[in-house]
């Protein structure tokens with residue numbers, strides 16, 4: 468028997484708005500961000516629909532296709548391709564007081580909406596059956612402690628998986644300091660779990676979220692998740708991601724990327740998200756400047772070098788203040804320092820050396836290694852045929868059959 472009605476649950480979802488705007492979930496986080504009119508810093512939620520009256524009671528399917536409901540749906544790049552994902556919270560009420568967060572306790576501007584597991588599972592089921600979403604990202608404010616809150620999330624997903632039979636993509640938020648068995652259960656039910664560290668060190672977290680404990684409540688969750696994967700090698704278990712709030716409390720790129728590297732190497736982290744700080748009114752950080760998005764971009768570029776290209780954090784070029792250069796991408800910055808005077812011969816270089824050249828990624832390297840078995844690369848335009856979009860950008864850092872392409876280019 469259902470304990471919800473269709474209008475009630477979907478109306479509540481529209482009241483919730485785009486609650487996870489600052490929480491990317493997929494493989495293309497920069498593309499997940501909605502248009503600015505969806506949410507302004509001073510208005511974290513869109514206005515609630517009119518109070519439920521006769522019109523609302525007769526709410527039909529067309530009515531649900533309002534922009535309010537669309538706020539809960541994001542196109543997310545998942546391991547199974549790009550999908551419309553329902554992003555929601557069990558409740559927008561919270562007993563904690565994180566300094567950057569619109570849902571912090573006591574913030575009167577926040578419209579509080581709460582769901583039971585039956586309601587949330589029912590709302591998702593409706594949208595999924597109507598083919599308007601194919602995937603769920605589920606988070607929550609904390610009420611009555613992390614363990615009780617996590618249980619509500621788990622109960623919801625149990626209903627979706629076991630009663631509704633949904634087999635698709637689910638990404639769950641892990642509440643700080645939950646029990647080991649809850650974490651294991653979450654990893655069995657979901658494809659991804661988020662354990663958001665928020666800050667790169669204990670000191671930075673203290674200034675962002677004084678009620679969260681860096682080691683016991685957050686880092687330990689990530690370590691447990693890796694332990695669970697090792698203890699159950701034959702089970703399908705969720706991968707771990709984390710998120711940092713960047714730029715509000717003096718955190719440096721060196722701190723953020725050093726921790727990211729360690730977690731990739733030793734804790735099975737799949738991805739780190741870097742959310743540029745954006746001030747919210749009625750919070751302790753409301754007068755702090757927003758973080759420029761170029762910083763977020765440079766952090767993602769660097770984290771891909773650490774995760775996908777095998778770089779060490781020491782190889783990235785940091786300024787004396789511990790931050791990356793904003794004027795140049797990190798791979799090119801390294802090449803300027805290391806390859807301009809010692810260019811790489813593309814006909815003989817190893818895979819690792821080729822991956823150091825700006826503009827050359829794993830796919831181009833595969834093609835290049837194959838092609839050079841049959842012929843010698845001598846001309847810059849040959850690189851375009853191998854799939855390189857802008858071979859000129861690599862020209863200062865390479866040799867083709869012993870000659871710098873820039874010398875060849877000057878002949879034309």
Ligand code: SF4
Pocket residue numbers: 561562563564565568569570571572607608609676
């Ligand atoms: S625990 Fe989560 S929802 Fe609550 S104030 Fe902190 S970040 Fe916001």
